[in-house]
Amino acid sequence: MNRPEKATRSHGKPSDDDDETTGLGLPVSLKRQIESYAVMHHMTPTQVLAEGMKLLLKQEALQQGRMNRTKPKARPCNKPFDAEERQYLCGLDAVDECGEKRITWNRYFIRYVEYELELGARPVDVFRSAGVGPEVIGRKRIERCVSRWRRQAAKERNEQ
Structure with a gap:
C-alpha cells in the first residue's frame, strides 16, 4: 500500500x-x-x-x-609466601626468583611496567595482566615496586 x-x-x-x-x-x-x-x-x-x-x-x-560481587581481598602486609605461592610466582615470566619475603623481578617486566605506566595504565592493572595482582602479592608491594622503579629510571636519565 x-x-x-x-x-x-x-x-x-x-x-x-x-x-x-x-x-x-x-x-x-x-x-x-x-x-x-x-x-x-x-x-x-x-x-x-x-x-x-x-x-x-x-x-x-x-x-x-x-x-x-565483592572484590578479592589484598594480601596482608609482611606475610611470608608459602611453598605453593613461591612455586606459582616462580612460574611466571615476570618473576626471576621468589623467596619467602622477596621477589626478584625480570628486568624486561620492569621495562614493560615503566612503558605501560607512561601510556597511562594503572600499576595494579599491569601487574594483574602479568598474573601478580594485589590478591597474590599485596597492594603495598605493587606501589613500592613501581615507586622504586620510577626513582631508578629517573636517576638513570639524570646520569646520562
Whole structure:
C-alpha cells in the first residue's frame, strides 16, 4: 500500500510513518532521535547505539547481581609466601626468583611496567595482566615496586 508523503511533520507527535522500520528493524522515529542525539553530542549514530548497548548490558548485569560481587581481598602486609605461592610466582615470566619475603623481578617486566605506566595504565592493572595482582602479592608491594622503579629510571636519565 502506497502512502502519500507528508510535506511537513510536527515534532514530538507520533505520525503514520512511525510504524515503518529501517533496515535494522528500528522505527523511523527512533532513527531520527538517534541521529539528532548523535549530532548534539558529536558522535556517529553507530557510536550512539554502541553506548546504548553498553548501558543496557550494565543495567542487566546490575539487576542480576553480577556487578555487586565483592572484590578479592589484598594480601596482608609482611606475610611470608608459602611453598605453593613461591612455586606459582616462580612460574611466571615476570618473576626471576621468589623467596619467602622477596621477589626478584625480570628486568624486561620492569621495562614493560615503566612503558605501560607512561601510556597511562594503572600499576595494579599491569601487574594483574602479568598474573601478580594485589590478591597474590599485596597492594603495598605493587606501589613500592613501581615507586622504586620510577626513582631508578629517573636517576638513570639524570646520569646520562
